[in-house]
Amino acid sequence: MNGVLTILRRELAGLFYSPLAWILLCVGLFLVGWDFTTTIEEARGDVVFGLNWAAGGGTLYWGVMVFLPPLLTMRMISEEARTGMLEFLQTAPVTDFAVVLGKFCAAWIFMSLFWSALLVYAATIHALGVDPDWGAVIGSYLGAVSVSALFCAIGLLCSATTSTPLLAAFFGIVANIVAVQLPRLASLPNVQWLKWGSGQVDLVTSLQRGYLAGVLDSQVVVFFCAWTALFLFLSIRAVEARRWR
Amino acid sequence: MSSAPSTGTTRWTRLAIGSRVALNVVLAVAAALGLTILAGNPALRARVDLTADQRNRLDPATERVIAQLPEKVQVDVFFRPVEQPLTAAFGEAQARMYDLLLIAADLRPDKVKLVQHDLSGAKTGDSKVEQAMAALGVEQVNVFVVSTEDRRVIVPIFGEVAEFDIGMASPDPSRMVPPSLAVFRGEEALLEALLQVSQTEAPHVYFSYGHGEPDLYGDESVELSKLHSALVADGFRASRWDPLETGPVPDDAAVLAVMSPLQGLDPQTVGYVRDFVERGGSLIAAANPKGDAEAGGVAALVEPYGIRVGEGLVCMPIRDAATNRLTEGTPECSGLTVPPDTMNARHPVTESLRRGGRRVRQTFTRPLELTRAPDRGLLADLMSTLPGSSWIDLPDANGEHDWRYDESTEQRGAFLLAATSVFPPTREGAFVPKNVQRERPESRVLVTGSHFLFSNGSFAANRDFALNAFNWASSREFRARISPRSIEDRRLAVGADDSLFRLHVVGSYLLPLVATLAGAFVALRRRRIGSVS
Numbered sequence: 001m002n003g004v005l006t007i008l009r010r011e012l013a014g015l016f017y018s019p020l021a022w023i024l025l026c027v028g029l030f031l032v033g034w035d036f037t038t039t040i041e042e043a044r045g046d047v048v049f050g051l052n053w054a055a056g057g058g059t060l061y062w063g064v065m066v067f068l069p070p071l072l073t074m075r076m077i078s079e080e081a082r083t084g085m086l087e088f089l090q091t092a093p094v095t096d097f098a099v100v101l102g103k104f105c106a107a108w109i110f111m112s113l114f115w116s117a118l119l120v121y122a123a124t125i126h127a128l129g130v131d132p133d134w135g136a137v138i139g140s141y142l143g144a145v146s147v148s149a150l151f152c153a154i155g156l157l158c159s160a161t162t163s164t165p166l167l168a169a170f171f172g173i174v175a176n177i178v179a180v181q182l183p184r185l186a187s188l189p190n191v192q193w194l195k196w197g198s199g200q201v202d203l204v205t206s207l208q209r210g211y212l213a214g215v216l217d218s219q220v221v222v223f224f225c226a227w228t229a230l231f232l233f234l235s236i237r238a239v240e241a242r243r244w245r
Numbered sequence: 246m247s248s249a250p251s252t253g254t255t256r257w258t259r260l261a262i263g264s265r266v267a268l269n270v271v272l273a274v275a276a277a278l279g280l281t282i283l284a285g286n287p288a289l290r291a292r293v294d295l296t297a298d299q300r301n302r303l304d305p306a307t308e309r310v311i312a313q314l315p316e317k318v319q320v321d322v323f324f325r326p327v328e329q330p331l332t333a334a335f336g337e338a339q340a341r342m343y344d345l346l347l348i349a350a351d352l353r354p355d356k357v358k359l360v361q362h363d364l365s366g367a368k369t370g371d372s373k374v375e376q377a378m379a380a381l382g383v384e385q386v387n388v389f390v391v392s393t394e395d396r397r398v399i400v401p402i403f404g405e406v407a408e409f410d411i412g413m414a415s416p417d418p419s420r421m422v423p424p425s426l427a428v429f430r431g432e433e434a435l436l437e438a439l440l441q442v443s444q445t446e447a448p449h450v451y452f453s454y455g456h457g458e459p460d461l462y463g464d465e466s467v468e469l470s471k472l473h474s475a476l477v478a479d480g481f482r483a484s485r486w487d488p489l490e491t492g493p494v495p496d497d498a499a500v501l502a503v504m505s506p507l508q509g510l511d512p513q514t515v516g517y518v519r520d521f522v523e524r525g526g527s528l529i530a531a532a533n534p535k536g537d538a539e540a541g542g543v544a545a546l547v548e549p550y551g552i553r554v555g556e557g558l559v560c561m562p563i564r565d566a567a568t569n570r571l572t573e574g575t576p577e578c579s580g581l582t583v584p585p586d587t588m589n590a591r592h593p594v595t596e597s598l599r600r601g602g603r604r605v606r607q608t609f610t611r612p613l614e615l616t617r618a619p620d621r622g623l624l625a626d627l628m629s630t631l632p633g634s635s636w637i638d639l640p641d642a643n644g645e646h647d648w649r650y651d652e653s654t655e656q657r658g659a660f661l662l663a664a665t666s667v668f669p670p671t672r673e674g675a676f677v678p679k680n681v682q683r684e685r686p687e688s689r690v691l692v693t694g695s696h697f698l699f700s701n702g703s704f705a706a707n708r709d710f711a712l713n714a715f716n717w718a719s720s721r722e723f724r725a726r727i728s729p730r731s732i733e734d735r736r737l738a739v740g741a742d743d744s745l746f747r748l749h750v751v752g753s754y755l756l757p758l759v760a761t762l763a764g765a766f767v768a769l770r771r772r773r774i775g776s777v778s
Contacts, residue, residue, distance in 0.1 A: 016767060022767070029760055037749045046735070047737060117756055128748065130735050213301050214294060216292070217291075218284060222280055226281055233273050237270075
């Protein structure tokens with residue numbers, strides 16, 4: 001556990017000392033904030049719709065989700081592998097598990113901080129005299145945090161499989177797009193097993209029927225935990241495999 | 246010379262490692278998939294609704310009905326946007342209905358299957374959709390169809406699920422009121438449809454006839470045609486029972502209703518009713534507001550079952566619209582609105598009404614009183630007026646009311662308006678009525694102070710109470726009605742003040758600015774530390 005905390009501290013410091021993180025934060029917050037307020041305006045002040053849109057109902061949400069985590073995680077392992085830092089880490093008294101989990105937690109904390117903007121929007125609406133449904137707001141936030149965890153894990157796996165950060169980001173973005181679009185396979189006619197399979201990995205529907213609807217559903221929680229854990233496991237294996245190269 | 250065996254070993258070692266990695270990956274994916282599938286098992290699944298109005302939960306009554314469905318039900322949805330100006334309001338009704346259907350399908354995927362047919366845009370003329378509609382007998386869109394192997398119910402959004410306020414058109418946009426969703430009864434519509442496709446034999450309700458009772462098929466406000474329609478829609482059969490024509494209560498009767506007969510029932514009819522009730526039948530009786538003290542009246546009929554019908558009419562002062570003061574002296578004083586707080590929170594008839602904050606309207610009602618329950622029986626009050634809010638207005642010598650509280654002769658307080666009595670059969674030949682699921686014979690009696698609780702005039706307000714009463718009488722408590730959900734409206738006053746501007750400032754500018762400043766601060770601090778070192 002100490003190893004995880006050490007790596008986490010190091011990664012968080014690395015993230016927040018780099019201008020990239022602040023630029024992503026600033027641009028992302030502007031886009032999400034603009035989308036949120038214009039949606040509320042178009043929905044004639046409907047706060048519930050506006051918050052739902054900002055927290056998973058809208059296209060921009062998925063755009064941010066698809067791009068931001070890979071851009072954050074792209075350097076985490078690949079850059080270190082390229083500079084030889086990873087080799088140094090692997091000889092240090094920390095396990096591969098601690099390396100991957102520490103880096104994952106750093107990216108995840110950054111994303112959680114980013115999506116806490118939803119809570120600020122809700123608090124602003126509350127201050128303006130309309131009481132948002134706080135249960136639904138917290139559900140939406142938990143949803144954003146869960147999706148971020150999954151996409152950070154995917155980004156980390158991509159970062160672990162290549163030594164070029166830009167390539168890692170590219171792979172991560174493509175993988176995220178595939179993850180979001182996979183359920184569309186269900187619309188293929190007469191391929192039942194494909195429909196069933198894509199239904200099982202439908203993260204958009206899981207988010208919308210669970211967290212976004214304001215429901216803490218054990219099935220949805222397990223869904224996100226299981227797939228995040230899978231990609232973290234694969235990342236650990238990928239880091240481990242570097243020893244054999 | 247030595248490189249050949251070493252290359253071979255490396256290749257096999259790599260293959261072994263590769264196989265192990267592949268196996269690891271396959272096993273990990275299988276584990277994640279397995280966990281996801283396992284978590285979807287209804288027995289292992291838990292859902293906590295975080296929303297303030299519990300909008301993601303079905304009413305417990307609906308959940309019970311879904312859990313008890315004998316076979317899997319398929320719900321086919323045929324929704325399409327409608328033309329302006331109803332587009333937004335109708336869309337809201339569609340979205341809310343679809344959300345409800347999703348919750349039902351999510352709750353018990355083994356009992357409910359949801360199929361959405363895409364009717365939007367270019368696919369309007371899609372032959373597959375048309376085939377599906379033809380197969381289900383759907384002739385118009387914006388309906389959902391609940392079907393089993395051999396039964397089918399088509400539920401239209403317009404009317405059955407939602408009613409709309411058409412708003413107000415105006416050339417001045419600031420004065421225009423857009424159409425809005427006025428009533429949403431989606432869950433009730435779904436529940437009714439589920440019950441209709443899943444029921445076996447319908448319990449038969451007989452209404453006594455021939456003694457001046459309000460007509461079961463009559464459309465006047467004092468008559469009962471709306472109750473009849475609602476009972477049929479809820480899975481009952483409802484008919485008249487004329488004892489002079491057919492003799493004793495028919496064998497297939499599940500419930501007998503005696504609604505405010507103007508004339509007393511003749512002794513033979515009273516005998517038929519008692520024989521039916523005291524062997525295990527159910528009776529719903531409403532007292533006659535004009536007085537039925539004679540031997541064959543409802544008061545005498547229900548007295549042995551522990552419920553006494555008092556004299557006079559329960560009245561409340563009304564608020565004068567002009568002066569806003571409470572006044573007396575008009576017949577309107579007999580129109581009572583029963584608040585949910587005075588309803589029995591544990592009785593199946595009133596529990597859901599109280600929980601849902603529903604009011605009941607009663608007019609020209611006699612007061613009731615609980616006396617002594619029959620042997621091993623149980624009495625229960627269902628609802629009453631608030632303490633001190635009402636009085637019993639007694640008629641004068643000519644039978645006329647003055648609708649004013651007279652301190653010297655009249656009583657003020659809280660008065661019972663509906664009550665039940667349940668007891669084991671007291672006569673030989675105990676039976677369980679046909680199509681009624683009861684573990685053992687049991688007599689059930691429900692009495693109200695007048696039939697106006699069930700009549701057309703106030704049926705819109707009292708529908709749930711009326712159906713609950715008949716469902717309880719026929720031992721179908723699980724079908725107790727649910728209350729419609731409130732329409733959530735959380736809106737910022739767009740255009741009325743600067744709320745949206747402030748939200749824009751915080752959301753679009755302030756948060757990114759804070760991030761920029763924090764980033765600049767970190768960069769400056771880092772540079773300073775760097776230059777110092």
